[in-house]
Amino acid sequence: MLILEANDTIAPVQPKPGTQVLIPSQMLLPDVPREGIVVNLAELRLYYFPPGENQVQVYPLGIGQLGLETPEMTTRVGQKIPNPTDAYRRHPRALAGERGDAASGGPGRTEQSPGRYALRLAYGNGEYLIHGTNAPDSVCLRVSSGCMRMNADDIKALFSGENRDAGTDYQSAGEVCRRAGW
16 A cells, blocks of 8 residues: 555556656654564564664564454563474464364364464463464464464564574554654
8 A cells, every 4th residue: 555655646557667666665663662572463563673773673464363352462472482383283272273162263264384483472371472374365464363473484584583582572552653744
C-alpha cells in the first residue's frame, strides 16, 4: 500500500516499461524503549534492537488468530530451542489440537512445523514461541494459535546472532504507528 501511495501518479496495474518507482524505506518505530525484541502486533512486525548499536532489524511476523490472540506482554526470552519439533508438539495449544479442542482449530487441523529455530518466551507457562514455519504464506497473517511465526531466514538470523541469548528483553504492544505527514 505504501508503494502505491508513494507513486500515486503511476498507473498501478500496467506501468510503462522503464518507469521509475519510489520504494519507501523509512518507517516510524513503536513508541517503546528501544531494547531487545519489540513486537508491534497491529503492524505484524518484529523489531530487534541490538545492544550497544544505533540500529534496528525489522522482520514480518504472523500472530494469533481471532480467539487465540497473541497477548500484549513484557517479558524476556526464556529459552532458545534449536530444532524445536518436540518442544512444539508439547506446546499446550498443539496438545489441544491433538485432543480436538475447539480452541485449537479442532480435529483435522493442518500440522504446522515450527521450523529449525524457536525462542520460548518466559510468559505464562512458556506457551508462547517465536518460531519459523513450513507455511511461509502464513507470515504477516493472524492465523496461529498464539505463537509468532517468522520466515525461515529471519528466525535463523534472530536466533543465531550475537547477544540473542535467553534473557533478551521482549515486549509487545498493539499500538498502530502513525505516519508522519509528507
